[in-house]
Amino acid sequence: MCVINRFLRSRFEGRILIYSHNLHLVYIAFCRRPSEPPLENGLLPYLGCALQFGANPLNFLRTRQKKYGPIFTCKLAGKYFHFLTDPFSYHTVMGHGRHLDWKKFHFAISAKAFGHGSIDPDDGNTTENIHQTFTRNLQGNALTFLAESMMENLHYVMVEPNASRIDSSDWVTDKLYEFCCRVMFEAGFLTLFGTDFNPVGHDKGLSANQEAHRAFILRTLENFKAFDQVFPALVAGLPIHLFKSAHSAREKLADALLHKTLKKRHNISELISLRMFFNDTLSTFDEKEKAKTHLAVLWASQSNTIPATFWTSFYLIRNPKAMEAAIKEVQRVLENAEIKIDSTRKPISLNRKQLDDMPVLDSVIKEAIRLSSASMTVRVAKEDFVLQLGSNSYNIRKDDTIALYPQLLHFDPEIYSDPLTYKYDRYLEENGKEKTTFYHNGRKLKYYYMPFGMGLAKCPGRLLAVHEIKQFLTLLLSYFEVELLDKNVTCPSLDQSRVGLGVLQPASDIDFKYRLKCL
Numbered sequence: 001m002c003v004i005n006r007f008l009r010s011r012f013e014g015r016i017l018i019y020s021h022n023l024h025l026v027y028i029a030f031c032r033r034p035s036e037p038p039l040e041n042g043l044l045p046y047l048g049c050a051l052q053f054g055a056n057p058l059n060f061l062r063t064r065q066k067k068y069g070p071i072f073t074c075k076l077a078g079k080y081f082h083f084l085t086d087p088f089s090y091h092t093v094m095g096h097g098r099h100l101d102w103k104k105f106h107f108a109i110s111a112k113a114f115g116h117g118s119i120d121p122d123d124g125n126t127t128e129n130i131h132q133t134f135t136r137n138l139q140g141n142a143l144t145f146l147a148e149s150m151m152e153n154l155h156y157v158m159v160e161p162n163a164s165r166i167d168s169s170d171w172v173t174d175k176l177y178e179f180c181c182r183v184m185f186e187a188g189f190l191t192l193f194g195t196d197f198n199p200v201g202h203d204k205g206l207s208a209n210q211e212a213h214r215a216f217i218l219r220t221l222e223n224f225k226a227f228d229q230v231f232p233a234l235v236a237g238l239p240i241h242l243f244k245s246a247h248s249a250r251e252k253l254a255d256a257l258l259h260k261t262l263k264k265r266h267n268i269s270e271l272i273s274l275r276m277f278f279n280d281t282l283s284t285f286d287e288k289e290k291a292k293t294h295l296a297v298l299w300a301s302q303s304n305t306i307p308a309t310f311w312t313s314f315y316l317i318r319n320p321k322a323m324e325a326a327i328k329e330v331q332r333v334l335e336n337a338e339i340k341i342d343s344t345r346k347p348i349s350l351n352r353k354q355l356d357d358m359p360v361l362d363s364v365i366k367e368a369i370r371l372s373s374a375s376m377t378v379r380v381a382k383e384d385f386v387l388q389l390g391s392n393s394y395n396i397r398k399d400d401t402i403a404l405y406p407q408l409l410h411f412d413p414e415i416y417s418d419p420l421t422y423k424y425d426r427y428l429e430e431n432g433k434e435k436t437t438f439y440h441n442g443r444k445l446k447y448y449y450m451p452f453g454m455g456l457a458k459c460p461g462r463l464l465a466v467h468e469i470k471q472f473l474t475l476l477l478s479y480f481e482v483e484l485l486d487k488n489v490t491c492p493s494l495d496q497s498r499v500g501l502g503v504l505q506p507a508s509d510i511d512f513k514y515r516l517k518c519l
């Protein structure tokens, strides 16, 4: 929200607002209906509590939770958000599914941020059920192929360039977030959008073609970062024309994803081939709009995975015990799969069963994401209805938003003792199996970990994301020695600008060094 806050503050300061605010309060007071949740209108007309919320959503919601209880309404940028803060009420939202819509909100945000026409079939531009395309082509058998391809690409991006360096045993100093960005972006891009050469089966340095392609990916990454920086502002409804360089970056990204360009590439994922086919056969989008729907997939696949990889690696490198347990687990899985790590540095291939048999890495990844994610789950009321919470009923109006903010859950000391402390084995039972029992007020929780959303709208790429991070760690821990330059470095704070959108980026980067292990 920082970008938005800065933008809005510069335009909305002034005494005139105080007068209009008073009028506004009077207006709202008249408009309240019985049995609605307690309302906090905020200080500014239209914006309501948006600035206070944006400055520190967790504190904002905690204080309102203390004041009002498990449900309250806040006006945020002209819309009424009913926040539910009791984790036992989350299933209630599921239970009211027929009154609530999750698609329209997603569709509207996608069109606003990426600049394509509406992907809502009700609006007549396309008949594709895009959510179904995502679920079918990111999970099940499709996931097996995606995971195989990702592992080859990670090897190509991480291991090969280092192995082919003459001084490969020398330490390389780098920034950890930058490193995770480069590696995950390139490997993830190749996995979804294929390549203009065959990445497998070469070991003696990069051909000129591959060098040129790498340069193209790095330029694409720079454009991606420029666009991602203003993403929260676009979601808040600001037009992209206000951000000249981000606008130009978005157009360049779309140019790289035009169908005519993608058709020249090899090994494109089933997801993207099918989306191209549906764009061409089921939609009336022009070529640029089609490309922008692919940009939406690129953004969804990278924007959370990159920071999640950073936080997982950072906490792991900083915690020798966690590192030891992770290395031991990777060695066990490789031994069971009869894969030898030796000086040939052949690509490692782990199937989904083997990747699923890594409870320590699961716990390490979950704990890092718990500490860094700030997603928000929202559903829009399709009609006026009564929300039943225990013995209390609340009137909800059509077009109001029901919102869950899982960081409240993730940082609740009753659920997670010392919630701000990193504990790599938080999600492990004593017998080393996955821990799934967490309690609140002595009652077992169904929802205790929600960085991927919930219900039908749950992230369809969540399994791929966890596989990708495990694969990254498997290569990192098998082939490299890694160290922080300053072993006592403090944990970077969370950059709050993407609050509500997923895993937060670090506010500053971390110096580290790595070198290939002598095998």
Ligand code: HEM
Pocket: 106, 130, 131, 134, 138, 297, 300, 301, 302, 304, 305, 308, 373, 375, 376, 377, 378, 451, 452, 453, 454, 457, 458, 459, 460, 461, 462, 464, 465, 501, 502, 503
């Ligand atoms: C750590 C990594 C990731 C996190 C934390 C994450 C989180 C999320 C969240 C919170 C949502 C919105 C769910 C809701 O509204 O309730 C979402 C949607 C989505 N994610 Fe992910 N995601 C991650 C990685 C990925 C990856 C690797 C892909 C692969 C393409 C992906 C594809 C998508 C798509 C396509 C949607 C929109 C689904 C729809 O609207 O139908 N995500 N993700």
